[in-house]
Amino acid sequence: MPAAPVDAQKLIDFCAAVYAGQGVPEADARLIADTLVQADLWGHQSHGVLRLGWYLDRLRNKVMNPVTQPEFVIDGGAMAVIDGHDGVGHVLAKLAAEEAIKRAKAHGIGAVGVRMSNHFGTCMYYTLMGARAGCVMMLTSNGGPAMAPWGGRKKIVGTNPWSIAAPAGKHAPFVVDMANTGVARGKIYLARNKKQKIPLGWAITADGAPTTDPQAAIDGIILPMAEHKGYAIAAMVDMMSGVLTGSGFLSAVHSPYKTAEKSNCGHFMLAINIEAMQSLTEFNARMEQFVAELKSVPLAQGFDEVFYPGEMEARNNTRNRSQGIQFPDDTIADLKRIASETGLEKLLPAL
DSSP states (O other): OOOOOBOHHHHHHHHHHHHHTTTOOHHHHHHHHHHHHHHHHHTOGGGSGGGHHHHHHHHHTTSSOSSOOOEEEEEETTEEEEEOTTOOHHHHHHHHHHHHHHHHHHHSEEEEEEEEEOOOSOTHHHHHHHHHTTEEEEEEEOOSOOBOOTTOOSOOBOOOOEEEEEEETTEEEEEEEEOSBSSOHHHHHHHHHTTOOOOTTSEEOTTSOBOOOHHHHHHSEEOBTTTHHHHHHHHHHHIIIIITTTSOOGGGOOOTTSTTSOOOEEEEEEEEEGGGTSOHHHHHHHHHHHHHHHHTSOOOTTOSOOOOTTHHHHHHHHHHHHHOBOOOHHHHHHHHHHHHHHTOTTTSOOO
């Protein structure tokens, strides 16, 4: 029998209390909680409350500081670089987004690098901040080793996600958010939680053999999307997020799943003020035309509709906020475990 749907707001309250109990300031704790639950609302459970315990363990292991103390090491007009000093990645990414938007409004464009940060959830949570403010926003971030360089068999390159978002007139914002592996590593963890096999082509074992076993994939190597092209894009993202910002790169970065190791990850945020190039009214009208043309093409066999990037997440968000979110048994069990360990059983919504 499927698990009962969970109310999003009650889940945010519970997750925020978990982090506040570890010394995270209330506003920051609620931000982390909101990013996790929002990912579930969008239908991306690989980046939702599945990760609640991972961030908790990073706080407990003192590799992520509960109180984030950002330092502006460069602050010059349209440009800034922030040293996060191992603070909460969500807090640092939000600050970087706000700074990029502010600088774009003043200068037409704003670029903010973040060094020595932590994993922050979904990229689109932050690029959508720019879209809502009338900007085209781009974000890159690097992660711990997951794939090998093309032609190699030692993983030193992260999944290294990136996102671009823009307003789309009467439609929900246009937003792309993707890792450069064939699949985000969190989706393999989710498959393990659901006790499902993964498709061939997602990963190989540590010995280089194809696998459908999610645990073997986690222990092995995740494959890049589009073969050498995915590897090249991942390397580009690492250059922008790690090398350019002064943060860690390649094997110096550790994933959020390595909960006893400092992350050393970096982020790069770029905001373009649309009104510095054309009126926002004109841009929105052009985006509506853009979306309409995408959706007007004849359908391929097996498809009922063409979606523009971000449309499916917007629909999922509306439905899940109304009907509640359903979780796999292993995620529910982990939430109950955390509630018991933290003494917050009364705050955990019915599961």
